[in-house]
Amino acid sequence: MDFVKVCPPFEYLEPNELELIEQTYQILHFRPGTCILRQDGASSQFFYLIREGVVRFLHRGEEVATADAGETFGYPSMLLNCPPRFDAISSDDVILYAIPKTTFNQLIDNQEFAEFFLRDLSQQLHKTWELDTLTFGSELARPVDTLIHRPPVVVLPQTSIQEVARIMRDQGISSVLVDGEELGIITMKALVNHVLAEGISPETLVEQVMVRPVKSLPADTPIYAAMLFMIEERADHLPLTQDGQITGIVTNHDLLRYQAKSPLYLLQQLDHLPSVEADGNYRAEITRTVQALFNDGLQVDQIGRIVASLNDTLIKRLLKMTEAELGPPPTPYAWLVFGSEGRMEQLLLTDQDNALVYRDDTPAARTYFADLAECVVAQLVQAGFPACPGGYMATHWCYPLAHWQTLFNDWINKPEPQALLEAAIFFDFRPVHGTLPMHSLNHIIAQAKYRPIFLAQLAGNALSFTPPLGFFRGIRDEDGQVDLKKGGIAPIVAVARIYAIQMKSQTRSTLERLEAAIEAGLISREDATALAEAFRYLQWLRLREQFHEISEGRPPDNKIQINHLLGREKRHLREALLYIRDTQDSVARHFRTDVLG
Template identity: 35%
Template sequence: MNSQQPYSRHADISTQKVSELIAREPLSCPPSTSVAEAARIMRDHQVSSLAITQAGTGTLLGILTVRDLTHRVLAEGRDHSTKVHEVMTADPASLPTNALGSDILHYMLKNKVGHLPIVDHGHFVGMITQTDIMRFHAVSAAVLLTDLAKTDNVADMASISKHIPSLLVQLVGANHTHEVITRLISDIADTITRQLLKIAEAQLGAPPAPYLWLACGSQGRQEQSGVSDQDNCLFLDNSVSSDDMLYFSQMAHIVSDGLNACGYIYCPGDMMATNPYWCQPVRVWREYFHNWSVTHEPASQMLASVMFDLRPISGTSSLHRDLQAETLEMASKNSIFVAHMIANSLLHTPPLGMVRGFSPLRTGPHRGHLDMKLNGVAPITDLARIHALQGRIPDVNTRARLQAAQEAGIISTSGASDLIEAYDVIAMMRLQNQANMIKNGLEPSNYLAPGDLSGFERNHLRDAFIVVRTMQSALSNNYSALR
């Protein structure tokens, strides 16, 4: 299999000709068209913009968007018979068909526009929109997923997974939100895992008992970025025998080794299904959680937090579903356990200095940098997990947890809104920094140099950190009340 060629057309929008990016046939109307008719054309074709061209010549005269109809027609109280030439944007900027995708991205970002006409020797030939750009990237991710689903060997999967960094750069460059980017990247890890499980079953034969492979950590929360190790475990049916364990041990090694070959390095903490501790029947997992909930030690709280971030990837999902409901109910009723979980969640704090500045790392190879994982997204992830525990919320995704906690009344509307916005800022800056590192030929990491940010960005990041610290303080007060 040639692992490079399938992505030459899809992977890098910046090098694509504009003519290859036009998603539909040109749609236009003459300047004498009424705004009512123009609106009907846009509605019927499900588009948000319309080119205004000279009848007979196709010369581009202007552009009309849904925003124009709102701001220049409805808001101004104009009659529906108003001609489009009276409200259109005349002589709009355009690009020729031989321009590159990088020209589109540059112009849209610089001028904050969502529609860009394309012309060929003065004649309108099509429209490029932000939706087209998003569709292009979605197709890129879909191509990776489709090709992964067709593979039956680790070498091909490893070749395909090498495109993940460029996909991250493209998604960040297209201004996708962080939850979209991390979801797509997590979907790729999920697909690789499922294919590796198929390979394992093909090599080992049918499993001797029902099983469920689960992801934890960032993959479990569907929040993987450009830097990911593997965190996983196996839930086995209680009917499994001691003789059957060899099968699942071999399965775990096939999958874990395959993930490592695809760039998901072995977990430094050995939190993987290859570790017998993390490959057990459900009855043992139930005992684990009971012991963690009554043993109030830091290690127990850390292990318990893992339980709440598990997400089934492949197998018999009921092996986890019932236990998840049990543990949420049991844990939420145990005030001492909740208090210790809160204390554990407050160990990671935002890197704020004494005088509204940052407090970067002072020693080590990343001295002078901010750890955007441990001191950035992790404190918010921990807060969201606690709120999910308090509200018995089954979601494991951080943003989904915060939204559900708001709806359940666990967090105030204003508090949830502020924390979600802070999370969006921190998580997005983390991804932007990783994308910049990849573009500069570096291995992406979680370390950000404050000096690389503009003053505007530094202010926003600092404000986001302050929100997180404020929410941690409020949670700490609750912890004091529980003790």
């Protein structure tokens, strides 16, 4: 036992616990190349400690890790009673101490021994997420250059646009690169819309009309990332590079052909929406698109960004069409979204959360923007965004900028319960459309850093979202259900928002706020990573349950049936909730919420 008791986590065990191991463990010898655990095979019945030799871990035949003397393995499969996620292969002669499952279950009554595994929460959640999704062969994880069928066509800067058009026609392509002092690109769409339609001479040199600089991505970028880039950049052609050279160009049509339910297809539909009555299928289209992305293994935060881009496109289109009916705005304005949509974390469509800010407070402006808000909110209801029961919509929140400035200042300086609620809602705002800058509102939010009473009160509100855990750290359900939003997602969002205010950050995404908090020294990288993985995992569980509800003809909500979870999923849910509670305890100590009246 001398070797065992100095290896983590056995160093935490009491003498009687070490004696239990000595009475029950087995010594196993494996020759080189022996498969100790088989991926997707029977669950492990032992917790293994390597005494001598090296064990290799392979995922689908590819080595992903190794372990040698003093290291352990077999714990996740054994404890969760699930198939091993890797092949465990002896690299040379290997001697293992194999501790039976029954013994291990007694040892985890030792708090420090158990905490050794809980401290691995971040990695375990990350592996669960990663291995259950993209790394299991998702087509969207393939390199985007697998969609390229030919090298790019390149012309010189002195080539006329007439010659460029002829080259495109003859070679059946929709773009060419322009190789000069600065690389450029010209597309068939640009030739038609910005050259021929403007009456520019066919003899004009291509260098005078090409787009530069060229935005590109590495050739090995996953398809889902390239798709997201093209949606956010509104690009229809994307050059790909390898070793500093452009190897090909992928188009939105390549991605549309690749995936029938591609969000790029929906984006094109929105761009050409003929009337406000034509968007009635938007909710169903979004649901189908999100389900396709989810089934392909795309991470929930990436799905959220795609949904936000699609929602933004719809809102902009509706606003432009309504402006065309009402006439030009009498003063600059901005249409804001907040809540999960403001943070770009909305997955399926939920209640509207929007507002309108305009610059000049005149009778004409008040009438115009009241009409604009009423029309667009009604159109969004028609598209599938329900009206907000709390009234947080532009029909109620439509004010001149000066009034918004007063509201923001009052929420910070007079942190009454309603003010704290509205600060938490509106401080996640994101402008979607309009020309009115929001610098002044962002500046007011930044000043909240210097209002300790406001921060403490906001932290106290964040702690009101309590993870559903019982006295013995088990999951506490109500009628077999757990509300993942109230008990898990909302607390993480609230903590990240406080961090953002404390460091005067204008980031809106919860994950970006956590990353920024690391850089500001407000949270350790280990804790932030664990919290981020918990956030992704809870979002993933909720979305999966929502699709299950939709398939049964029920409206989706934020609750999950505990009996729908596998053993390992319940454990990871419990670990995520425990980590959230620990984070809340840390926030409470930092802001001294215990002394609030």
